[in-house]
Amino acid sequence: KQEVTQIPAALSVPEGENLVLNCSFTDSAIYNLQWFRQDPGKGLTSLLLIQSSQREQTSGRLNASLDKSSGRSTLYIAASQPGDSATYLCAVRRRYQKVTFGTGTKLQVIP
Amino acid sequence: EAQVTQNPRYLITVTGKKLTVTCSQNMNHEYMSWYRQDPGLGLRQIYYSMNVEVTDKGDVPEGYKVSRKEKRNFPLILESPSPNQTSLYFCASSLSGGSSGANVLTFGAGSRLTVL
Numbered sequence: 607k608q609e610v611t612q613i614p615a616a617l618s619v620p621e622g623e624n625l626v627l628n629c630s631f632t633d634s635a636i637y638n639l640q641w642f643r644q645d646p647g648k649g650l651t652s653l654l655l656i657q658s659s660q661r662e663q664t665s666g667r668l669n670a671s672l673d674k675s676s677g678r679s680t681l682y683i684a685a686s687q688p689g690d691s692a693t694y695l696c697a698v699r700r701r702y703q704k705v706t707f708g709t710g711t712k713l714q715v716i717p
Numbered sequence: 718e719a720q721v722t723q724n725p726r727y728l729i730t731v732t733g734k735k736l737t738v739t740c741s742q743n744m745n746h747e748y749m750s751w752y753r754q755d756p757g758l759g760l761r762q763i764y765y766s767m768n769v770e771v772t773d774k775g776d777v778p779e780g781y782k783v784s785r786k787e788k789r790n791f792p793l794i795l796e797s798p799s800p801n802q803t804s805l806y807f808c809a810s811s812l813s814g815g816s817s818g819a820n821v822l823t824f825g826a827g828s829r830l831t832v833l
Contacts, residue, residue, distance in 0.1 A: 637820075638820065640821065640822060642824075648826070648827075649807065649824045649825060649826045649827050650807065650809075650824040651824075652821050652822065652823065652824075655820070655821050695759075695760065697760075697822070699820070699822075703748065703765055703767060703773070704762055704765070704775055704776070705750065705752075705762050705765070705775075705822070706762070706776070707752075707759050707760040707761070708759065709757075709758070709759040710759060
């Protein structure tokens with residue numbers, strides 16, 4: 607059974623800092639890994655998707671990497687802003703089309 | 718606008734009263750799925766569908782039913798709701814279920830269900 611872990615569960619940083627969020631998964635037989643953000647009381651917004659054959663994806667200040675062999679993905683956020691405050695979730699799409707989510711990292715960026 | 722629409726957004730019901738949460742997408746997506754989100758447990762997949770008339774269980778299917786009679790719709794049915802089904806429910810869709818980079822999961826806004 608696939609298990610997905612996100613550490614830390616919560617993170618507080620001053621504005622302007624670069625930061626890294628971590629996502630670990632136990633079964634490397636994945637199709638893709640997707641990063642989302644969720645604002646309080648809201649739905650999920652897709653940030654980046656990395657296919658199993660890729661090593662990284664970039665969008666603006668965000669960069670996500672994938673190391674299938676070690677079962678890890680990281681989301682790098684450059685020059686953090688208060689608007690980046692949210693819960694960040696990673697989700698692994700695995701065989702038989704099932705999707706497993708991590709429990710998330712709650713990020714607070716302090717002005 | 719490309720979107721996944723869920724209804725109702727909020728619902729309070731009583732134990733045993735059958736209910737249906739609807740999900741519709743306008744992107745001609747083949748893959749659709751349902752999730753529940755609970756504090757401390759995160760998002761867990763309930764059911765998914767690869768295409769019309771093709772559905773399969775996720776990790777927490779007990780107490781739920783689904784159907785996929787049309788490509789755009791994927792309703793979640795609670796035949797006899799119980800208090801432990803009180804949760805925030807999300808529907809999502811993607812172009813297909815494969816490994817392509819085009820298979821970004823798009824989520825609905827969520828449906829908050831309370832079972833008394």
